[in-house]
Amino acid sequence: MSETQPSVEKGEKYGKLFASQRDVIAVKVSGVLHDLDEISEETASVEPVFLKDREGVNILRHSAAHLLAHAVMEIYPDAKPNAGPVVENGFYYDIKMDPPDQDDLERIERKMRELSQKKVPIVREVHNKEELQKMFRDNRFKIDKIREHVEKESTVYRQANFVDFCTGPHVPDTSYIKFFKLLNVASSNYKGDIKEEKLVRIYGTAFPSEKELKTFLKNREEAAMRDHRKIGAEMDLFVFNSERAPGLPMYTARGSIIRSELINFMREMNTKFGWEEVTTPHLFKDIMWKTSGHYYKYKDDMFLFTLPDGDSYALKPMNCPGHITIYENSAHSYRDMPVKFSEFGTVYRYEKSGEVGGLTRPRTFTVDDGHEFMRTDQIEGEIGSVLEMMKITFETFFENIDVRYDLSVIDKSKPENYLISYKCRDCGFLNEPRRMSSESDELKCQSCAKNNLEPDFSLWDNATEQLRSALISSGIKFEEYPGEAAFYGPKIDVHIKDVLGRSWQLTTIQIDFFMPIAFNLYFINRESQKETPVMLHRAIYGSIERFLVILLENSYGKLPLWLSPIQAYVIPLSNQQDSYAQEITQKLKEKNIRVYLDSGNESVSKKIKLGRRFRPFYFLIIGQREQEGGEVSVRDRTDKIQNLKVDDFIERTLENVRKKMP
RNA sequence: GCCACUGUGGCUUAGUAGGUAGAGCAGCUGAUUUGUAAUCAGCAGGUCGGGGGUUCAAAUCCCUCCAGUGGCUCCA
Structure with missing residues (x-):
């Protein structure tokens, strides 16, 4: 790669060597992107960036965002642009303006096309901080x-009357931005702060070629067809009744079959990996949530209620306290550790109105939950064991899927958000963990009563390190996200994207040193002393509903045989085959094959047409020929048709179910 | 919770100078007895999300509440 790279002399434009190549839109000089027109300050070797390159597309989209803001400013001179970054599949621009409607959006897009055709040069200018502040004085x-990022000087990009504060680089002129489309209007808050100003966020996308743009738009339309809400309705899997139960899904018989299969699969795996299943109630008195700390952080997001006798209860938003209560009930020796409880625990969280949606964010969902109590020397091995469960699960359900692993760690600049131990600077006493933001009184040392405390991160650091090394030794690539940890500990989160490109957390593995302290849990160690166990929270599917979403969208509802609610959809050719069809249906049922008999007076074609929405794994057509030969005509997912003896079909089906064949 | 958009029979949907709702599919009835993506005919089904208002008159205009969708925030 790095043989003789073309180079430019001091004082020359970086783009000098590529002047004739329109598909070169920027250059890279020792790994840094620059505009073609930028003047080199020294002799440097330059690498061309082509429009179609990943980086080229990003530059294009960034320029398209500028073009969007430019067009908006032309139409609404009072608008105040904030920022317009490139995102996956496109760009957006946040602008302080009146929310545009569909017509306005089209008007803006037309203006963008107009500006594109005018081939407006996009010019980079360098200004010092004072000049910059002057230029943008009416845009806070x-x-x-500028105040935050600029030390002495920085750049702006000018295209006709529109000037944006930006480090670039950009395409040379607006005519490069040709194949774009504004997608939708949303809203955001400045700096993501809900107390800050409301901004209009306009999303759009741009591509190097018309073909790519068209493909993208087509895929987007098709993605809507794969939406689990649509598939679920077609397959008759779940029911939403927004008047009676907003955000509270119900599962039909067919939907429940999939849930049961998912649960059975995980139940078997739990057994294999040493997790004992327990059952806990769906509500507890509020004292439980006050002890666990959930109450103080989440009481506005819990279903809380008070009975006439004055007792207050809450539907459980988590399963851990229940499992803790079972753990507490008996004495544990270090020899018994780890103690591992699992439960398909249905939890209830009062998600705010704008946050609920489909099965990805319902107000009740079932977690394939597990809580483990262990000695510190067992942590890494146990995390590895859970990672193994995860690996098996994902391999079983998905052939290839884009998975992201996050290590969510504490943001040490905001200790008030977490349960943390505090050390006294005066007497050196290590105080019990607490969350500062839930304390009304000033924090005082429990030993010397002074308030000179500093956070002690040692438990957090320890837990984080254990998670990190477990990930590394499992060979998993991951990224760390400060501030994403749970209030009681760091966690490994696994994210998978839905069909609309939104990322959802499925698997989660969390180390928790604090809940055991909060509940005074212990086991008896080798020295016959009480010792506090470490807790591990984990869910492999995460929530069954979310997992189902990914399954459905990923497969377009064409679930593997063992998960299909209807495995065989029986269609008699005419009612002369009714009794034979009945007989076969009954026989399959007895073998635990999930079968549906469509005995209406319709043509085979029509029955197939109407039956397809249920995504049965097989259609079994039964006519006179089949009846005479003791056969069924089997039409599979690929629409291949094959006649089989009934017993052969049964045997084959059962074998494939057993093997969890895709 | 915030911003925007949307809300017509089980589903998809027509219905904008405001004049008390049309259709297709599904359902039911009858005819047809069918060979792998829709046989024909008929019947039934809607207080147009709820409430309030403007008007002689509202699915259509206004207010308000509820819900859904896309974002934002949040997501133990």
Whole structure:
């Protein structure tokens, strides 16, 4: 790669060597992107960035975001642009303006096309901080950015009357931005702060070629067809009744079959990996949630109620306290550790109105939950064991799927958000863990009563390190996200994208040193002393509903045989085959094959047409020929048709179910 | 919770200068007895999300509440 790279002399434009190549839109000089027109300050070897390159597309989209803001400013001169970054599959721009409607959006897009055709040069200018502040004096967003990021000088990009504070690079002129589309309007808050100004966020996308744009738009339309809400309705899997139970899904018989299969699969795996299944109630008195700490952080998000006798209860938002209560009930020796409880625990969380949606964010969902109590020397091995469960699960359900592993760690600059031990700077006493933001009184040392405390991160650091090394030794690639930890500990989260490109957390593995302290849990160690166990929270599916979402969208509802609610959809050719069809249906049922008999007076074609929405694994057509030969005509997912003896079909089906064949 | 959009029979949907709702599919009835993505005919089904208002008159205009969708925030 790095043989003789073309180079430019001091004082020359970086793009000099590529002047004739329109598909070169920027250059890379020792790993840094630059505009073609930028003047080199020294002799440097330059690498061309083509429009179609990943980086080229990003530059294009970034320029398209500028073009969007440019068009908006032309139409609405009072608008105040904030920022317009590139995102996956496109870009957006946050602008302080009146929310545009569909017509406005089209008007903006037309203006963008107009500006594109005008081939407006996009010019980079360098200004010092004072000049910048002057240029953007009527735009507080830009001023904030200039104050925060600029030391002496920085760049702006000018295209006709529109100037944006930006480090670039950009395409040379607006005519490069040709194949774009504004997608939708949303809203956001400045700096993501809900107390800050409301901004309009306009999403759009741009591509190097018309073909790519068209493909993208087509895929987007098709993605909507794969939406689990649509598939679920077609397959008759679940029911939403927004008047009676907003955010509270119900499962039909067919939907329940899939749930049961998922649960059975995990139940077997739990057994294999040493998890004992327990059952806990769906509600507890509020004292439980006060002890666990959930109450203080989440009481606005819990279903809380008070009975006439004055007792207050809450539907459980988590299963851990229940499992803790079972653990507490008996004495544990270090020899018994780890103690591992699992439960398909249905939890209830009052998700705020705008946050609920489909099965990805319902107000009740079932977690394939597990809580483990162990000695510190068992942590790494146990995390590895859970990672193994996860690996088996994902391999079973998905052939290839884009998985992201996050290590969610504490944000040490905000200790008030977490349960943390505090050390006294005066007497050195290590105080019990607490969450500062839930304390009304000033924090005082429990030993010397002074308030000179500092957070002690040792438990957090320890837990984080154990998670990190377990990931590394499992050979998993991951990224760390400060501030994403749970209030009681760091966690490994696994994210998978839905069909609309939104990322959802499925698997989660969390180390918790604090809940055991909060509940005074212990086991008797080798020295016959009480010792606090470490807790591990884990869910492999995460929630059954979310997992189902990914399964359905990923497979377009064409679930593998062992998960299909209807495995065989029986269609008699005419009612002369009714009794034979009945007989076969009954026989399959007796073998535990899930079968549906469509005995209406319709043509085979029509029955197939109407039956397809249920995504049965097989259609079994039964006519006179089949009846005479003791056969069924089997039409599979690929629409291949094959006649089989009934017993052969049964045998084969059962074998494939057993093997969990895809 | 915030911003925007949307809300017509089980599903998809027509219905904008405001004049008390049309259709297809599904359902039911009858005819047809069918060979792998829709046989024909008929019947029934809607207080147009709820409430309030403007008007002689509202699915259509206004207010408000509820819900859904897309974002934001949040997500133990």
